[in-house]
Amino acid sequence: MEAEAAVDYLVDERSKAQFDIDAMKIIWAGGKHEFEVSDRMARLVASDPVFRKDNRAILDRKELFKNTLRKAAHAWKRIIELRLSEQEASKLRFFVDEPAYTDLHWGMFIPVIKGQGTEEQRKKWLPMAYRMQIIGCYAQTELGHGSNVQGLETTATFDPELDEFVIHSPTLTSSKWWPGGLGRASTHAVVFARLITDGKDHGINGFIVQLRSLDDHLPLPGIIIGDIGMKFGNGAYNTMDNGFLRFDHVRIPRDQMLMRVKQVTREGKVVQSDVPWQLLYGTMVYVRQTIVADASCALSRAVCIATRYSAVRRQFGSQNGHETQVIDYRTQQSRLFPLLASAYAFRFVGEWLKWLYMDVTQRLQARDFSTLPEAHACTAGLKSLTTSVTADAIEECRKLCGGHGYLCSSGLPELFAVYVPACTYEGDNIVLLLQVARFLMKTVSQLGSGERPVGTTTYLLRLEHLLQCPCDVQGAEDWLKPDVVVQLFEARSARMTVACAKSLSKFSKPEDGFMDLSADLVSVATAHCQLIVVSKFVEKLQQDIPGEGVKQQLEALCSIYALSLLKKHLGDFLSTSCITSKQASLANDVLRSLYSQVRPNAIALVDAFNYTDHFLGSVLGRYDGNVYPKLYEEALKDPLNESVVPDGYHEYLQPVLKQRLRTARL
């Protein structure tokens, strides 16, 4: 009975949708072709029993890791058998949904050789890597230094006699520590080390180093290697073999130094090529961009679970003879719908960032380096913003699901545990925001010198206007005008930037100012990044958006995204006099009415993500809403329920119970 009622809730919900959901699915996927590929790969994975993942939380580490190896090998087999394209293969791995050494092989090892190798090096190493005849990882971080890349201690000393580099770990803290895929799977690594020639330190560079034998997988001489141990959560990121690595005078040929940025000649002379040295950090820029795109996936997944469950779950009150669906509580809407809006916002900013990255890559090939600083600032800032919001949002979605959200079968605990390190890897989020702030301070300081801000900082050209323009909101409906909202976010960011720049100028040493004002600088960077997300959402809506009602839904979500940020950061907007308290109160009224507009469409808006039940991995987020019987089913699968009387009863429970009986008789 209850099961049928639960199914009915979602059927009814779906019938209320006021837009063309198929058209929305295509917008979400980024095009018809992308939708078709994604849909096909998701189904392929969901229908293959090797890719089951409902047992991850109960496997011990060794079984878990072996299972990951099995899945990765099976995925590779399917990729070859079905002759999948690069795009299809990467989607297939995405839907397998299990962090594995292959992420680092395809996501960092191959890109670092592509980006930092010479033509010759690419020709030698990439075909082997593409065929997976070698497996590689990205070994940068050390026990003692992660954020401070210039502080790395591993050395690569040139030996001109033998035309080789000697890779060495001189201290405990110079051990490589964290690289994914290093612990157990990789045969090779790109190792970042200090380049030393003729006793001189030339800074950091990448070197291709073989770690394990290609015959028996044993570590090569001089290599000390292993896994760094269990990480946060059961299952979760423990499918990944993050590793440690020490070198004891390991020799590699000179041509295994990646030489796009710096070269070492046969005589040991270091030649700096004419590309900016920061290209050594280029792989991080690439991965940060992919992490932004990935944030919308993790966020939408959590939101999909919380939204469907909120429509199924009833608590208190009365609606046509039933208790109230919790999604109808205004408090639930005000917590959930901004997250739904953020998922769409991050999707579109991720698309734009992909374009920006492609653009900067093409320019670099044509030796135009002018947009590199902006690309660095955007990838760093948006990586930071989107991962922090997503990590918090997954936890919020867990709470939105009440007690059942805490069960592993809700899918949310594991999603959280897998996702939170994204706030740390590829750059700690605070460290990255400080890079954005540095870029903004530099941009503002150069305004008077004729240097024109580009791309996302172009608004700073209108600084004089933005510093004093009043907000154009007279009535509530003005809050729905995109140009009003974008100008407001520009004004807030410009005013905070200038205030910080003024405070900085009071310090005789800029580094001291940066230290002292770092918390304010982080707020400035956040305001700038939020402006980027808002304006990219608005720009998306200026494009042709096909499908009945689709544009209207997206407009509502865009307004929710911007106005909920305004509400959250009201202090910024009021203290910079960007808005009045009356305008803030009108914004709040508008938000409430936008929630009412989204409410009947909420289920369809999450259906548009087109996630299979396999990918969601959540009893609470099931497409059919059949939550309660399935919660029982999952509970009964737990190993604790395998016997009626638990193991340990005779040793530990019975004696206690018996003793209590005797005490009671006394």
Ligand SMILES: CC/C=C\C/C=C\C/C=C\C/C=C\C/C=C\C/C=C/C(=O)SCCNC(=O)CCNC(=O)[C@H](O)C(C)(C)COP(=O)(O)OP(=O)(O)OC[C@H]1O[C@@H](n2cnc3c(N)ncnc32)[C@H](O)[C@@H]1OP(=O)(O)O
């Ligand atoms: C579960 C998976 C989920 C999602 C992923 C989905 C797909 C991804 C695909 C593949 C990836 C697979 C899995 C991902 C999971 C984990 C992998 C994790 C990997 C890692 O973590 S690798 C290690 C990452 N490490 C870091 O990010 C270190 C952070 N630190 C730095 O970047 C630098 O040290 C820092 C902070 C920038 C400082 O550097 P430095 O001291 O040298 O510079 P300055 O601050 O003095 O700046 C000098 C100058 O240079 C400019 N600049 C700095 N960085 C860059 C850059 N990257 N590009 C261009 N320019 C840069 C800076 O602005 C200054 O300019 P200025 O002089 O002011 O003009």
Ligand SMILES: Cc1cc2nc3c(=O)[nH]c(=O)nc-3n(C[C@H](O)[C@H](O)[C@H](O)COP(=O)(O)OP(=O)(O)OC[C@H]3O[C@@H](n4cnc5c(N)ncnc54)[C@H](O)[C@@H]3O)c2cc1C
């Ligand atoms: C799951 C996972 C996977 C990883 N995979 C890889 C990999 O494949 N390859 C690889 O090379 N590395 C990898 N890493 C390492 C990762 O890149 C680093 O941990 C990350 O860059 C953060 O550096 P850290 O650990 O040195 O943090 P720290 O810099 O020590 O951070 C500690 C604290 O200090 C603060 N802090 C640091 N510097 C500043 C500053 N200048 N101003 C203000 N506050 C500051 C930070 O905000 C943070 O709160 C991985 C890490 C994790 C967790």
